[in-house]
Amino acid sequence: MARVLLTGGCGFIGANLAPMLRARGHEVRILDNLSRGRVEFLDDRAAYEVVQADIRDESAVIAACDGRDAVVHLAAYGSVVESVAEPSENFSINVEGTFKVLNAARQAGVQRVVFASTGGALIGNATPPVNEGALPRPISPYGASKLAGEGYCCAFAEAYGMSVTALRFANVIGPISWHKKGAVTAFFKAIMNGDPIRIYGDGSATRDFLYVEDLCRGIVAGLEAALPRFNVFHLASGRETSVRELAEIACRVGGRPEHPIVHDLKRPGEVERNFATYDLAREQLGFGPSVSIEDAMARTWAWMQEQPR
Ligand SMILES: NC(=O)c1ccc[n+]([C@@H]2O[C@H](COP(=O)([O-])OP(=O)(O)OC[C@H]3O[C@@H](n4cnc5c(N)ncnc54)[C@H](O)[C@@H]3O)[C@@H](O)[C@H]2O)c1
Known part of the structure; x- marks a missing residue:
């Protein structure tokens, strides 16, 4: 059982993941600025401590990291299309925000971080299927922001001996997605x-579409695997x-x-x-999608x- 800080926990993936973490015995504290998510999306409001704050608010994030064993960092700014329209906002939340989350985790002595990255947008126009060995060449500010986030994840893992896992999500389908624009x-x-x-x-x-429950099982596996230093996995359907x-x-x-x-x-x-193979995630995390x-x-x-x- 771990005490987990879940950023972006009131959004689509976060609100699906939170009950799964709880069912695994983890204690979940959520940090979300509620810009897109809502506490009403949570299955049981009383089961979670919810901190309403921005990931770029350094002292709030350090305080939220206090007493945590791990951080699952989902909070991010929207989509490819929004990032093309608002590249500065995308940079501020996704790059600066991710840096602040990693730095707060380091300062608070949290050793384990799981980072929500992306498959297609990060890799760009490579010939699919792609895997973890593909050379990333993002063609949108959103893809670039996730690649920069992975860069900081790798650097923090190596420089400070943290365990950081970047999970490159496919396009996710599932409930609690009414507010999404995909x-x-x-x-x-x-x-x-x-x-x-x-x-x-x-x-x-x-695109490569993955059911949210399958994705969340992969996130839980990524969190619970005791992997040293920096690791990156595609969580995809392979289709x-x-x-x-x-x-x-x-x-x-x-x-x-x-x-x-x-x-x-x-x-x-x-x-x-875009579509990705998930062989590495299957080998190391036991990940495998089950919903067509x-x-x-x-x-x-x-x-x-x-x-x-
Ligand atoms: N949904 C997908 O298909 C998909 C695919 C690839 C990667 N991802 C990544 O997964 C993560 C979760 O995505 P989602 O689909 O649940 O999105 P979402 O917009 O539903 O959830 C994001 C949550 O983060 C919160 N948030 C946004 N900016 C914040 C800030 N500055 N400070 C604090 N909280 C903030 C929002 O209020 C929201 O609750 C993101 O990092 C996203 O880039 C999603």
């Missing part, structure tokens, strides 16, 4: 509102899915197979093709149906 949420909202599904580009761009296929799955699980799909201009910063994209989409659709519009 394709899955946008497609489902379009179906629910009777609007056409809007695809940016011709739909041939590909390549085009955006067009994703839209068609959304229509099928939404019960509207003929729902209209329209196309718009491709957006800058978005990679063309169809099931992941169906479960997410079912969850969205239960939400107040």
